[in-house]
Amino acid sequence: MKIGELAKRSGLSAYTIRYYERIGLLPYADRDQSSQRDYDASILTWIEFLGRLKTTGMPIRQMLQYAALREQGADTDRQRRELLERHRERVRNHVAELQACLLVLDTKIAGYAGSEKRTKPHDAEQPRQQIRTRQAGAR
Amino acid sequence: MKIGELAKRSGLSAYTIRYYERIGLLPYADRDQSSQRDYDASILTWIEFLGRLKTTGMPIRQMLQYAALREQGADTDRQRRELLERHRERVRNHVAELQACLLVLDTKIAGYAGSEKRTKPHDAEQPRQQIRTRQAGAR
DNA sequence: CTAGGGGTTGGAGTGCACTCTAAGTCAATA
DNA sequence: TATTGACTTAGAGTGCACTCCAACCCCTAG
Numbered sequence: 001m002k003i004g005e006l007a008k009r010s011g012l013s014a015y016t017i018r019y020y021e022r023i024g025l026l027p028y029a030d031r032d033q034s035s036q037r038d039y040d041a042s043i044l045t046w047i048e049f050l051g052r053l054k055t056t057g058m059p060i061r062q063m064l065q066y067a068a069l070r071e072q073g074a075d076t077d078r079q080r081r082e083l084l085e086r087h088r089e090r091v092r093n094h095v096a097e098l099q100a101c102l103l104v105l106d107t108k109i110a111g112y113a114g115s116e117k118r119t120k121p122h123d124a125e126q127p128r129q130q131i132r133t134r135q136a137g138a139r
Numbered sequence: 140m141k142i143g144e145l146a147k148r149s150g151l152s153a154y155t156i157r158y159y160e161r162i163g164l165l166p167y168a169d170r171d172q173s174s175q176r177d178y179d180a181s182i183l184t185w186i187e188f189l190g191r192l193k194t195t196g197m198p199i200r201q202m203l204q205y206a207a208l209r210e211q212g213a214d215t216d217r218q219r220r221e222l223l224e225r226h227r228e229r230v231r232n233h234v235a236e237l238q239a240c241l242l243v244l245d246t247k248i249a250g251y252a253g254s255e256k257r258t259k260p261h262d263a264e265q266p267r268q269q270i271r272t273r274q275a276g277a278r
Numbered sequence: 279c280t281a282g283g284g285g286t287t288g289g290a291g292t293g294c295a296c297t298c299t300a301a302g303t304c305a306a307t308a
Numbered sequence: 309t310a311t312t313g314a315c316t317t318a319g320a321g322t323g324c325a326c327t328c329c330a331a332c333c334c335c336t337a338g
Contacts, residue, residue, distance in 0.1 A: 004314065014315085015297050034304050036315050049247075052240045060295070081251035088244045091237060098234050101191045105227045108188075112220035143284070153285090154327050173334050175285050199325070 001039040010047045025050065025060065025067055056091045140178040149186045164189065164199065164206055195230045 007014045020026040021037075026046070029037040053063050066083055069076040146153045159165040160176075165185070168176040192202050205222055208215040 002315075013297075016295090018317095019296065031316095034315080036304085049243075052243050056237055056240045056244070077251050081248055084244060084248050084251075088241065088248065091241055091244070095234060095237050095241070098195060098230060098237075101195045102227065102230055102234070104188075104191050105195070105223060105230070109220055109223050109227065112216050112223075141285075152327075155325090157286090158326065170286095173285075175334085 001041065003037050003039070006037075006039045006043065010044060011051075012047065020050075023060070023064065025063055027071065053087070056087065057094065058087055062087070140180065142176050142178070145176075145178045145182065149183060150190075151186065159189075162199070162203065164202055166210065192226070195226065196233065197226055201226070 001009070003014045003017055006012075007017060010017070012020070017026065021028060026043065029039055029043075032038045050063060053066070062083070066080060069080050069083070140148070142153045142156055145151075146156060149156070151159070156165065160167060165182065168178055168182075171177045189202060192205070201222070205219060208219045208222070
């Protein structure tokens, strides 16, 4: 599988895949006769797992630690487990925090009682309002 | 209350408070005779709420929208409520996603069976491993 | 009266995680 | 054969959210 195909299958961009390889998050891929990366489908499992770590807010530096231990293989099991356990704990705390925020949000929303009907059927999410730096009125 | 005091009370740095004012997330603060910011304690409630939005992953651009509606006051209630409702939905989805990841993490950790005792009692979290760009070996 | 410890401003710098560009190679198709 | 499109590399650029700096001002205690 070439990089374009892997990009499609993994959801990462080819840019990101190369970047991950460069920093060591993905193992250095075998190249074919014309020095193009040739991937084995098994890489998808690893990318998917990295995605979970990312979703749960693990910084790349820590993923690198995990990746390094994984490449060392032998006898790093305990360290990997401990790393994941510490991460799990952080994620659990974060979830709890989010749930507390949701309660606050519920209260706040309940405060805006009434006004059941909506103006336009969902007006354009985000006018990409420019951040003004006070002095800079014109660009 | 001057900015240093507000920083202490709010948990934000004075830098951040000025930054938030600059971009419009905090209202322009009254200045005293020597043009130093003088805050009313009521600002803390707003900062705390902003903190909730931030914790739940709302980007600053969207907080600005909310802040702008709030400053306009009158008749923006419905829009503010809708904005918060959309945000709440995103947060709920995110929490669900995190919980799914936690299950994966549990499974993964369970896979690293045994190895009950730990080497060193918690070795230094993060050696701040440098991101290598392959070609750049020396800095 | 002077030293210290706040504060003020505009603007520059930082860290993270990508994202893209330029210039080139290569294989397959019109 | 010519061109298209996917790939290669090193390195530059982007967007976000701060974080800090330089040079200055102002008040209070010793």
